[in-house]
Amino acid sequence: MPSATAPPDADSTACVLDLEGIEALVRELRARGRTVIGPTARDGAIVLAELESADELPYGWGVELEAGYYRMKRRTDAMAFAHSAGPQSWKNFLHPERARQWTADRAPDGGMTVRAERPEPTSFAFLGVRPCDLRAIQIQDRVMIGGRHRDDAYEERRTGAFLIVVECVEPGATCFCVSMGTGPAAQPGYDLALTEVLDDSGHRFLARAGTEEGAEILESLPHRPADDITRTRAREDVEAAAGRMGRTMPDVDLRALLAGTLDAERWNDVAARCLTCGNCTMACPTCFCTTTEDVTDLTGDHAERWRRWESCYDMDFTHLPGGSVRSTGRSRYRQWLTHKLGTWWDQFDSSGCVGCGRCIVWCPVAIDITEEAHALHQESLEPQAETKGEAS
C-alpha cells in the first residue's frame, strides 16, 4: 500500500495487479457467487459474455472502427482491454431486451390474480466497464430508478452489480468521450478501477478501489504496492488516449443547438440516408425505450405481460387512433437525435449521449452522430452569414 509520501493524485488503495491478479480477481468474484461478465472474442466481435476465467479475455485483440465498419484486429502485443465499445453494452444485462413483468390468472368465477415477476436475485460483476459506459449505466439509473416510479427488477439487478472499470488507453476512430465529458479516465461510481499497462516492465494493472467491497476484494488478491513507474505510465497512457479521440462533438451547448434546429434542412439530408432500422437505438448504451406484449396460454386463463426493447424509429412507436405522430423518417431521426443530445436534459437532467460511438459503428449506412451535430451547428450559423452577405 502506498505510503504517506505517495503522489497527491494517488488513491490510498492503489496497487498493482499482475495477470495472475486478474485471474485471481475473476476467481474471487465467482467464489463470491457473482456472475462475471466481461469482454471476450466471439463471432468476429468483442462481445460481453459470462467469463469462467480471465483466460477468456480478448488478450492480443484490438478493433478497427469506422462509420458502418467493425473488424477485430490482431495486435502486436497482448493487451486485454485495448479495444473500444463492442456491439453490446451493459444494458443487455441490467435492462434486458425481453423480460416478463407480471403473470395473471383468471378463475372460473371471473376473478383475476396478478403476480409481479420477482426477478431471481442476480449478482453480476462487470469486468471491463469503459468510463463512457459507466456513465451510461448511471444515465439509465436516472431513467429507471431515479424518478417517482422505480423499476424494481432493474433496481435489483443494478444494486447487486459489482462494477470494475477499465480506463481507456486505446480509443477507437469513432470515440468522442472527451467531448461528452465521460472518459477516458475513470470517474466515480466504480467498485474497482483498473488501468492496463504493458511495457518493458511487464503486463500489469494499476488498481484502485472505489467502495469498501472493492477494497476488500483487492486486498484478497495477489498484489503489490503501486510503484511510481506504473502510476506514471498509467496516467500518461490515459492522458494520451484523451488526445487520440477519433471524433468530436461541436464545442457548443448541444441542448440549445438541438432545441433551435427543429426546422433545419439537415434533417431532410439525413432522412434521405437513414433506413430507420433502429440499429443505433439497440447499440446505444442509454436508449431505454420498450414496448409491451400481452400473451395468453391456450386455455386463455393464464396471461403474461412481457416487456421488450423497442426503437423510436419504429413506425408504431407513436401510434394513436389517428395514425402515427412521427410518420416520416425525418421526424423519427430528429426525435432520436434531439432526445439523445437535447431533451434528455429536460427529462432526466443529463445528456443521453456518452460518446461511445456505437451508433456510428453499427449504422448500416454509416450515419455519424457527430457529423450530423456538426452539420446542424454549421446550418445554425448560416442565416447570420447570409444576412451579412446581403448587407455587404
Place this chain on the structure above:
Amino acid sequence: MTAVPLPYRVVSNRPETTDTRTLTLRPVGEALPAFAPGQFAMLYAFGVGEIPVSVAGLQDGALTHTLRGVGAVSRALCAVRPGTQVGVRGPFGTGWDLPAATGRDLLVVAGGIGLAPLRPLVQAALSTPRNHGRLNILIGARTPEDLLYRSEPDAWGRPYCGMTVDRAGPEWTGHVGVVTTLLDQAAFTPHETTAFVCGPEVMIRATGRELLHRGVPAQHIRVSLERNMHCATGHCGHCQLGPLLLCRDGPVVGYDRAEPLLAVREL
C-alpha cells in the same frame, strides 16, 4: 400501485353514445390511491393488453371511465360484462389542479370524448362553488349523437353551459359550428380565468389560440394532451412530446409549454 394492476370489478358497462361506453369499476380488494380529476389509469383487459384512460368520474370510491373502442384493448374493454374483472394501475400523470384556479372564473372547453376527463373537474367545481368565480362549460361534438352524458349538462349550467355540433341532423335545434363559437356567450373575465381544454389536438390548438387572443394567460390555459403510452411510469419512452414525458409531465400541461411543442410538425 404502479407496477402491476389491481383487480377491479365491472359494476356497470353502459352505452354512452353509438361508439363509446362508460364503465364503472370498484376494487375487488385493495383500492388504488385516490385519483384527481385529469389523471389517468392504465386499464388492463385480461390477456389483451393495457391502455391509458382518464378518469371520467370519481364518486363513492368507484372509478368511472368512458372509452371508445378503436383498438384491440379498447374494444375488449368496451365488451366487458358486469361482474367480471379488469386490472387497473394508477393514478398517473398531472391533474387539472382545480385548487390552483381558486378565485378565478372557470372555462371548461371539451371536444368529443374530451369531455370525459373534464367531467370529474366539473363535478368538483360544482361541489365547491364558493371557491371560484363563474363556471362556463362549452361542449362540442361532431354530431348530436356524439355528445356524451346527455342528461347531465342541464344540471351543470351555472351560469353557462353550451353545446355545439359540427354536423346537425333535422332534430337538432342548437348551435352548429366549432366549439370556440360558443365563447361569445360565456361569461368570464379573460385575465382572471383558468381554462381547462380537452379534445382532438386540432381543437386544442384552435381553442388555445382563441383564448390567448381574448386575453386568457397561457399558463392559465390547461390542456390535456394524448400520446401513445405503454408503461405510464416514465420508462417506456413512447409518450414523449419534445422535452415532456406526457405520462409524467402531463397529460395536463399549461398552454405556455404546450403551444410551442404543438406548433412543430411530427414532434
